[in-house]
Amino acid sequence: DAGVIQSPRHEVTEMGQEVTLRCKPISGHNSLFWYRQTMMRGLELLIYFNNNVPIDDSGMPEDRFSAKMPNASFSTLKIQPSEPRDSAVYFCASSLGTGSQPQHFGDGTRLSIL
Amino acid sequence: GENVEQHPSTLSVQEGDSAVIKCTYSDSASNYFPWYKQELGKGPQLIIDIRSNVGEKKDQRIAVTLNKTAKHFSLHITETQPEDSAVYFCAASLSGNQFYFGTGTSLTVIP
Numbered sequence A: 001d002a003g004v005i006q007s008p009r010h011e012v013t014e015m016g017q018e019v020t021l022r023c024k025p026i027s028g029h030n031s032l033f034w035y036r037q038t039m040m041r042g043l044e045l046l047i048y049f050n051n052n053v054p055i056d057d058s059g060m061p062e063d064r065f066s067a068k069m070p071n072a073s074f075s076t077l078k079i080q081p082s083e084p085r086d087s088a089v090y091f092c093a094s095s096l097g098t099g100s101q102p103q104h105f106g107d108g109t110r111l112s113i114l
Numbered sequence B: 001g002e003n004v005e006q007h008p009s010t011l012s013v014q015e016g017d018s019a020v021i022k023c024t025y026s027d028s029a030s031n032y033f034p035w036y037k038q039e040l041g042k043g044p045q046l047i048i049d050i051r052s053n054v055g056e057k058k059d060q061r062i063a064v065t066l067n068k069t070a071k072h073f074s075l076h077i078t079e080t081q082p083e084d085s086a087v088y089f090c091a092a093s094l095s096g097n098q099f100y101f102g103t104g105t106s107l108t109v110i111p
Helices: none
Strands: A005-007 A008-014 A021-025 A029-039 A042-050 A055-057 A065-069 A076-080 A088-095 A111-114 B004-006 B010-014 B019-024 B031-039 B045-051 B057-058 B062-067 B073-079 B087-092 B099-101 B104-108
Touching: A005 A088, A005 B062, A021 A088, A021 A111, A029 A076, A029 B031, A042 A065, A042 B045, A042 B099, A055 B087, A076 A088, A088 B031, B004 B087, B019 B087, B019 B104, B031 B062, B045 B057, B045 B062
Parallel strands: A008 A111, B010 B104
Antiparallel strands: A005 A021, A021 A076, A029 A042, A029 A088, A042 A055, A065 A076, A088 A111, B004 B019, B019 B073, B031 B045, B031 B087, B057 B062, B062 B073, B087 B099, B087 B104
């Protein structure tokens, strides 16, 4: 079975540019999560969706960050404008059902902002 | 919100020895506790989980124990192998979907 698919795997761009990260959750999963991982702060939840609806975006660091889930099989995380401190690995995860269920992670996008 | 603490941050063991990683949580309402293994360049992969109505769960060389009274849970890996070397994360979840992760333990198994 296909797992969570993220693209691109690596992104290097200059400060001020728009960055779009993409995620395809596991088919049939109805919850989707965006995380950021850094050495200093570990795994941080940015936002999560349930049935394509954003439930909690309190982890989104600033207005420069936005996330959408237009349908059950696709989500984007956008940073505009990007800054060097946004450099991190961004993970998408999905889970099935409501309540406490295992989250399945993609292999992440390693983002470097120069 | 929930606060999860994880210890130790680094752990080195000889191949064949056991490894134990411990986590504590703050919210007694937490009811689901997964453990993840993260290898270099990969996303976290679920290796075992336990729910609050169970005290212990085993899967081959991996086991997890939960003490609800003390609000702590532990990962036990027996007969460690070099391929067990990775970063391990614990997490706790309340009734909703959100996970609260520990800060990770870097495990090195020395051949």
